[in-house]
Amino acid sequence: MLFEISSSIILGSIASISYLKKSSLSNDVDKIQKICQHCGLTTKEDSIQIYRKKRHEWGMEYVYRIPLGLSFADFERKIDHIRDGLNNKKKIIDISELLKINFRKNWLRQIKEIISNAKHLQKDVELEYDGMLHIKVLEKALPINLKFDESILGRCIDWEIPLGITRYGFIKHDMERGHITLAGATRKGKTVFLKLLITSLIYQQPETVKLSLIDLKGGLAFTRFKNAIQVEDVATDLDSALEVLKKVQSEMEKMKGWFDKNGSEDIKEAGISTRHIIIVDEAAQISPNIITGKEEKEKARKCEEALSEIARIGAGLGYRLVYCSQYPTADVMNKQIKQNCDTVITYKLRDAIASRVVLDESGAEKLPLPGRAIYKTPDGTQIVQTPFITNEQIESMIKPHIVFKPRKEQSYEYRKGEKNRSNSFIIKEV
Numbered sequence: 001m002l003f004e005i006s007s008s009i010i011l012g013s014i015a016s017i018s019y020l021k022k023s024s025l026s027n028d029v030d031k032i033q034k035i036c037q038h039c040g041l042t043t044k045e046d047s048i049q050i051y052r053k054k055r056h057e058w059g060m061e062y063v064y065r066i067p068l069g070l071s072f073a074d075f076e077r078k079i080d081h082i083r084d085g086l087n088n089k090k091k092i093i094d095i096s097e098l099l100k101i102n103f104r105k106n107w108l109r110q111i112k113e114i115i116s117n118a119k120h121l122q123k124d125v126e127l128e129y130d131g132m133l134h135i136k137v138l139e140k141a142l143p144i145n146l147k148f149d150e151s152i153l154g155r156c157i158d159w160e161i162p163l164g165i166t167r168y169g170f171i172k173h174d175m176e177r178g179h180i181t182l183a184g185a186t187r188k189g190k191t192v193f194l195k196l197l198i199t200s201l202i203y204q205q206p207e208t209v210k211l212s213l214i215d216l217k218g219g220l221a222f223t224r225f226k227n228a229i230q231v232e233d234v235a236t237d238l239d240s241a242l243e244v245l246k247k248v249q250s251e252m253e254k255m256k257g258w259f260d261k262n263g264s265e266d267i268k269e270a271g272i273s274t275r276h277i278i279i280v281d282e283a284a285q286i287s288p289n290i291i292t293g294k295e296e297k298e299k300a301r302k303c304e305e306a307l308s309e310i311a312r313i314g315a316g317l318g319y320r321l322v323y324c325s326q327y328p329t330a331d332v333m334n335k336q337i338k339q340n341c342d343t344v345i346t347y348k349l350r351d352a353i354a355s356r357v358v359l360d361e362s363g364a365e366k367l368p369l370p371g372r373a374i375y376k377t378p379d380g381t382q383i384v385q386t387p388f389i390t391n392e393q394i395e396s397m398i399k400p401h402i403v404f405k406p407r408k409e410q411s412y413e414y415r416k417g418e419k420n421r422s423n424s425f426i427i428k429e430v
């Protein structure tokens with residue numbers, strides 16, 4: 001009985017939503033026309049004329065003829081007016097989501113989730129020009145929470161890692177692109193993303209990935225990974241960070257010498273499949289502009305020098321830097337490092353100033369939820385909901401790669417006057 005009532009309600013809702021959706025489609029053409037009239041995107045004699053429209057999986061594409069006398073730049077300047085005008089609307093629930101409801105499971109919770117998703121649905125707008133003005137209205141809602149599922153790794157090949165869902169669908173990032181800047185205010189998803197990145201690489205490239213993890217936020221985020229065979233070093237303070245970075249620097253020098261001798265231009269040409277990923281979480285902690293005290297400052301300066309070198313020449317030698325910051329200011333974000341990071345991933349930032357430091361534009365301060373990020377590469381900028389991976393998922397995926405190994409951090413402590421116990425092993429229950 002309850003099942004019958006609820007399914008009738010749902011089918012009724014689907015029918016009315018479907019009606020709303022249809023009427024909203026024809027409305028958007030009129031709305032765009034009106035918005036353009038009201039915000040000065042017309043000339044005395046002419047206004048934009050619809051040429052054709054096309055439905056895509058991600059939404060609608062409207063193609064317009066621009067009135068003579070106006071430019072594409074005029075429309076780009078008014079993109080906020082178009083976006084806000086189109087969002088001045090009734091809420092739309094994604095029908096395909098309703099059809100996915102599994103009535104054998106907790107259907108009430110599923111409906112609640114769909115309604116909550118609908119609250120966050122905002123149409124987005126993108127503009128393109130090829131002699132005609134293309135207004136792309138992206139209607140697909142971004143999920144407010146994307147649970148990680150091992151199967152999404154099946155959609156990644158070689159050095160790709162899953163990045164999440166955009167309004168266009170699933171996207172991934174190819175680590176072969178080079179270095180990454182990762183930013184985000186506290187509790188917005190940076191650490192979860194780093195754990196996802198490390199787990200994906202260990203799982204996908206167990207034989208060929210090497211990782212150096214520098215965690216200056218207290219040292220707990222990477223604990224799970226420190227006994228993975230792929231993890232070369234874990235550093236948790238300025239001294240150990242410097243040690244690790246010097247080691248990478250000297251390996252890089254050797255590699256460079258080998259390339260010169262063998263006439264190879266880069267790692268691909270040399271036919272070497274290993275990639276070394278260096279992750280620095282909370283770069284501010286080793287920034288010479290932030291650190292005080294003469295001696296510490298000097299160590300920080302050396303760290304920065306090593307990081308700049310990795311950023312400058314490392315990519316061709318197979319080194320990939322992931323440079324993270326919670327409070328990106330011009331002081332922390334060393335220019336050379338920033339310039340050499342082609343990819344920026346940022347979660348919500350404190351304000352527009354921080355956004356401009358990281359992205360060269362504002363926007364990251366407006367990201368609404370944990371896990372929602374801006375992904376910027378030379379190919380463009382996208383908003384993405386990144387997957388949430390749990391510690392249990394991480395543990396089960398990296399378990400086959402956990403080994404008993406000498407604790408490397410021990411060696412950093414000898415300099416503090418302790419006895420050298422370099423052959424001792426730490427045996428841990430796994």
Ligand SMILES: Nc1ncnc2c1ncn2[C@@H]1O[C@H](COP(=O)(O)OP(=O)(O)OP(=O)(O)O)[C@@H](O)[C@H]1O
Pocket residue numbers: 144145146184185186187188189190191192193217326370371372385386387388389
């Ligand atoms: N991709 C995600 N999807 C949904 N929720 C997320 C996601 N990532 C993080 N969160 C939520 O935000 C919380 C904080 O995330 P995380 O530990 O990654 O923060 P952080 O940005 O690294 O913060 P801090 O720099 O202070 O450590 C998580 O415990 C989780 O509840």
